[in-house]
Amino acid sequence: MVILLQPIPKCKTSPVIIPVVDLTDPTAKTQIVKACEELGFFKVVNHGVRSDLLTKLHEEATEFFALPQSLKDKAGPADPFGYGSKRIGLKGDVGCIEYILLNANSHLSSTKTTAVLRQTPAIFREMVEEYTEEMKRMSSKVLEMVEEELGIEPKEKLSKLVKVKESDSCLRINYYKEKEETTAKEEIGFGEHTDPQLISVLRSNDAEGLQICLKDGTWVSVPPDHSSFFVIVGDTLQVMTNGKFKSVKHRVLTNTKRSRLSMIYFAGPPLMEKIAPLACLVPKQEDYLYKELTWSQYKSYVYKTKLGDYRLGLFEKQ
Numbered sequence: 001m002v003i004l005l006q007p008i009p010k011c012k013t014s015p016v017i018i019p020v021v022d023l024t025d026p027t028a029k030t031q032i033v034k035a036c037e038e039l040g041f042f043k044v045v046n047h048g049v050r051s052d053l054l055t056k057l058h059e060e061a062t063e064f065f066a067l068p069q070s071l072k073d074k075a076g077p078a079d080p081f082g083y084g085s086k087r088i089g090l091k092g093d094v095g096c097i098e099y100i101l102l103n104a105n106s107h108l109s110s111t112k113t114t115a116v117l118r119q120t121p122a123i124f125r126e127m128v129e130e131y132t133e134e135m136k137r138m139s140s141k142v143l144e145m146v147e148e149e150l151g152i153e154p155k156e157k158l159s160k161l162v163k164v165k166e167s168d169s170c171l172r173i174n175y176y177k178e179k180e181e182t183t184a185k186e187e188i189g190f191g192e193h194t195d196p197q198l199i200s201v202l203r204s205n206d207a208e209g210l211q212i213c214l215k216d217g218t219w220v221s222v223p224p225d226h227s228s229f230f231v232i233v234g235d236t237l238q239v240m241t242n243g244k245f246k247s248v249k250h251r252v253l254t255n256t257k258r259s260r261l262s263m264i265y266f267a268g269p270p271l272m273e274k275i276a277p278l279a280c281l282v283p284k285q286e287d288y289l290y291k292e293l294t295w296s297q298y299k300s301y302v303y304k305t306k307l308g309d310y311r312l313g314l315f316e317k318q
């Protein structure tokens, strides 16, 4: 079967300054809130994640993608969990990508996840577990800082959604293989979209490819940095802050010279959690831009949409 890859939308790209937040800086919370309001995106340094864990997980993941196709296929197709190649989601999106999508909280019991891990040494499983714990810690920390800066009540209203064992978070490892021909053109690796969850924490090797879309529609390339993390505001946080924070549209173009490997932790709330603007941020109900839906309702809808669709309309008041 022939899969047609999407043409790259014609957009100008320009360099932009990506906010850098040092998590140990006492003013970090102010900087985080500013970045979430202005861009929905920022880089995190001094995050406390061991660099050897990052290197080792990277190596293990690279080995997985280097396995014979027949072995990788035993862990697929992604449903949405498991190993996927080219196809993204359930509605016909495709990209120049191979990936593994794992449920971060029940990955020991998910059949597709077990199938992925069966193709990899035990060390891979241990690394994935340790990494997801670290990502849970970092995303909770970022949300705690947001809570403090915005004076969100009750205490831990946002960070608890990620800390609890019911939190519906997932881990994605994306592999964009370099092109063999020197004349190869850039193609869409992962088409433009916003992340539906609260926040996403991304780490990649030093291959370029990630782009974010500014409020004026300009696409900008994000210089990669293997030693830092990038935080992406998701739709759920946009709704809970009543639009004060914006979920940022992003995409990945394939790098023609180097393979890109990225790992993204999507911090999501428990399935039955009610998502709505926070009363402490919006005193008058009539000022709410969004109505209430459970994460489960929104997530079911998300999986019926295509990558580039505008999904927040489901939350918008008529």
Ligand code: GA4
Pocket (backbone or CB within 6 Å): 080, 088, 089, 090, 091, 093, 101, 170, 172, 193, 194, 195, 196, 197, 266, 302, 303, 305, 306, 307
């Ligand atoms: C985008 C963010 C996460 O990668 C993801 C993706 C999910 C998938 O790959 O299965 C979706 C996409 C993401 C949003 C729209 C739907 C669902 C692919 C797709 C076309 C795991 C998620 O939660 O939503």
